[in-house]
Amino acid sequence: MQKYMRSRCAIIGLFFLLFLSVSAVTRSVLLFKSINMIDLSFLELLKIYGVGAFYDFISVGYLASLFVLYLLFLPQKFLNHKIHRYITYIFVYIFLFGIVFLAFSEWFFWDEFNVRFNFIAVDYLIYTKEVIGNINESYPMGILITVISFISALLFYAVYKLQYIENFLKSQSLFKERFKSSLIYLLIPALSFASVTGDLSKISSNQYDNELSKSGLYSLFEAFRNNTLDYDMFYVTQNSEKVLSTLKNSIDSNPSVFTDTEDITRNIIKSGEEKDYNIMMIVVESLSGKFIESLGGEKNLTPNLDSLIKESLFFNNFYATGTRTVRGMEAITLSVPPTPGRSIVKRPDNHNMYSSGFIFKNKGYETKFIYGGHGYFDNMNEFFSNNGFGIVDRVDFSDEEDTFHTVWGVCDEDLLNKSLKEADLSYKAHKPFMSFIMTTSNHRPYDYPNGRIDIPSHTGREGAVKYTDYAIGEFIKKAKEKPWFKNTIFVIVADHCSTSAGKIELPLDKYHIPLIVYAPEIIKPMVVDKVSSQIDIMPTLFGMLNWSYKSKFYGNDILSPSFQERALIGTYQKLGLYKSNKLTVLSAGKKIKSYEVLEQDVFSTKYKDIQTDTESKNNIVSYYQGASSLHKKGLDRYDD
Incomplete structure (x- = not known):
């Protein structure tokens, strides 16, 4: 000793x-x-x-x-x-x-x-x-x-x-x-x-x-x-049978479509011929609604997008589920609410989820996650590669394809040009394609190639927004020359807003984003003002494709007459449901609070505190407790 x-x-x-x-x-x-x-x-x-x-x-x-x-x-x-x-x-x-x-x-x-x-x-x-x-x-x-x-x-x-x-x-x-x-x-x-x-x-x-x-x-x-925060320990809970029953009713009021008593599995049945339109989804970094003039935002920052909106299906009452890129990816790909803690994208148990990628693949599509940076960041490659997508990221860009880059990745022009090449490869292979394209230029340090727009590089967010808008405009021009253009649906949506802080919890204006669906040979231009969110994107696209499929999605086809308007939004701790002009918020410590939305635009939101009614409580708890419970039990996995 x-x-x-x-x-x-x-x-x-x-x-x-x-x-x-x-x-x-x-x-x-x-x-x-x-x-x-x-x-x-x-x-x-x-x-x-x-x-x-x-x-x-x-x-x-x-x-x-x-x-x-x-x-x-x-x-x-x-x-x-x-x-x-x-x-x-x-x-x-x-x-x-x-x-x-x-x-x-x-x-x-x-x-x-x-x-x-x-x-x-x-x-x-x-x-x-x-x-x-x-x-x-x-x-x-x-x-x-x-x-x-x-x-x-x-x-x-x-x-x-x-x-x-x-x-x-x-x-x-x-x-x-x-x-x-x-x-x-x-x-x-x-x-x-x-x-x-x-x-x-x-x-x-x-x-x-x-x-x-x-x-x-x-x-x-x-x-x-x-990267998890246990729902049952920290948030308001209800009887599990009641939660599942309310959740099913919120997702679909027709009980006969559900095929399982333990989860939300249901059959989506369509009559008529299924379509095999290509899907090119551009998820734009930090594209807040306040940048879009068509939403009442700032003028002249997005002239190409505003022009495109006039020829598109435009969803003007649309919301991001979270405040991080991985939250947008999770919501779009999996159609799930923003559960507390970190996004599923960053969790260790995220393989073989019930992903839209698998549905596309089973319909014969080539699916690709295309990113101008290194996809190991935020666990993106791990998530997408194990949920039905092939990977194209920074390592796949040749020196000639990488003309300008920052620490986050190649500029949006290079990214979108690469996406065109990947689409060409799928077309030559006689396969329909689904491309999930994630941009990076609208991110600090806001650097982009000189001479493209009238705002110098590295001068702030407005220049980056306008450059991304320019890059998308050039992309659409080039896509119109492609043989696959007439059979392609282009989806442009933000991952989240550029800021998330507000004077009150979960300010709606900090979640308000554009959703643009452009396909001049397929879809008639129209403005859709239904309250909806990122979890509804894939079900809406599948509706446009007239697909019958088994679904475990929490979202629905926005264009369906039976669509129930609501938006699910959240942070790491706060979980919100916006429905019928009321915002209900769950917080750690088993707290629940409700607000009446008095005024809202893309710059600000005014609320009034109100009592939480029984219906609002049941609805919000059903979504978040239900999603947490089904995830814990592994009932949100792809089993076909």
Whole structure:
């Protein structure tokens, strides 16, 4: 023991001891705070502290791994140097401050949500400006930081007086001697990453017991890894049978179309000949409704799109489901509501979803996700390649095809020119095609080729919007010269708006986007003012193609006389339903709130707080609880 105390690894053992001790104290404090809500049997307490200590052990293993490597390779002469003494003092104090700060943070998080860190905490790390402002307004940060610093100083003094640091600084060891100990410590994070999940914390039917058996730090890591926020734990819930019944009625009022009592599977039956029109869908980065003059937006930014709208099927009351590109992709491709946490696109269990890609493929189409950047970003390639699409991204562009690019990808002209070439290949192979094309030019740094428009490159969002509009105009001109043009439906839609913040939660104007369907040889121009959203795109296109198919979609054909108007919108935490001029919002903490929409355009929305009526509550819960439940059960998968 004395030999170990004088070894380098003794300081790592000290870190484990301190972290486990502070975590045990934290667990005890949280337990006593919720004493009336937990099961107090001896066996339950043993599980809480035993499983909790296991997760704490893994957590500190992750934290210590870099320092283990540092000590392994640090030359002996530098370890014993006086400069390293001060470096060690500083590092030990920072470590102590960190674990005490973590303990205080867990207390405040538990006080608000009664759970360990989860995706809400991850969300806090994303929206730092808002979160820091909220913390400063909610808590006396000066006093708290002073208290944390003082407690950390007391712990440091105790460690110093017990000679842990001095013994470490005086240690002598050869590389091969410390390699064995270092290897053991490094195996902890390596093995746990490969084999440990959060499932071990499910020790009881009592949710408080399960949460106490977790480690806050490990739970935060798990939330980053899995990108989910459990609906049932945080949001208003109802009886599952009632939820499914209401959901089915919201999707289709005819009960006879549903073929399964456990989910929303139904048969869409069309009479007459099915069509094999090509589909070229251009999903435009951040194309807010406020940029479209036809929606009452700014003038002269989108002259080509505004001209195209006059010849198109134009949906002027259309909404994005979320505020991120992956949310738009998820809604369009899968026709699902925006579930809490991260988009399905970024989750690990997103293969073989009930995707429109599989339906197109089964109808004989070549399906391609075409992106001017590197599709590994945001897990896009992984998602599309496992849900019925081939991949064409930055690596598939030759030097000649890449005439201009930013860090996000090739310019929109290059992207759309590449899309024309891919369409030509499908046409030559005598196959109809579906292209999901994702643009990037309307994204900071707003760079694009010079000489295309009257706004210089790199001067702001307006120039990027106008350049994208120019690129789409040129694309349509070139497409008209193609032999496949007359048999092609062009869909132009935004992934989300350019901004999402507003004075109130879920401002409708920050979700209002254009949907343009252009096919002069196929579709008559018309303005459709039904309230609808991205989940309705694919069912509407399938209606235009007159397809019969099995559906697990939450969206519907907007052009159908029986279409029930509504829009589903959300953020990582807020879940909204806009219907009958009312917006109902679900929030974490099982909160529900409703607003009457007094005025709305593409620039602003005015609301009035109202009581949530039973129908609104039933409708919104059915969509979001239903989608969460079916996803958990794997009932939203493609099984043909």
